[in-house]
């Protein structure tokens with residue numbers, strides 16, 4: 843498994859910040875702002891739920907990819923990236939009980 847794709851996608855998303863809204867899907871979504879991006883994240887999360895229940899594993903992979911992608915758009919919009927999330931996951935690897943503690947917040 844490689845993180846290169848996440849890195850390349852993060853770079854593409856950053857480049858879309860300078861692009862004209864009509865030039866691409868991501869540029870348009872950035873131009874619409876927070877609420878539109880959050881709406882896509884929620885919508886895609888719902889589609890993950892439905893795919894998980896329909897028993898089609900490839901459909902689930904497809905919908906999770908849509909969800910990850912839109913989460914990455916959200917992160918980029920907030921000046922963050924997948925690298926920040928991977929760093930947080932790596933930090934948790936070495937910290938016993940951190941997930942349980944986070945869930946109690």
Ligand SMILES: N=c1c2ncn([C@@H]3O[C@H](COP(=O)(O)OP(=O)(O)OP(=O)(O)O)[C@@H](O)[C@H]3O)c2ncn1[C@@H]1O[C@H](COP(=O)(O)O)[C@@H](O)[C@H]1O
Pocket residue numbers: 851854855858866867868869882907908911
């Ligand atoms: N990984 C993706 C990706 N995954 C999903 N999508 C788009 O996300 C949308 C998913 O929303 P839906 O399933 O609801 O489909 P839709 O009805 O067309 O969406 P809406 O118009 O309702 O928002 C679709 O338009 C997909 O094309 C993506 N669009 C782009 N990328 C990556 O982002 C890069 C930049 O994309 P552009 O900005 O389009 O150049 C591309 O090179 C790709 O690597």
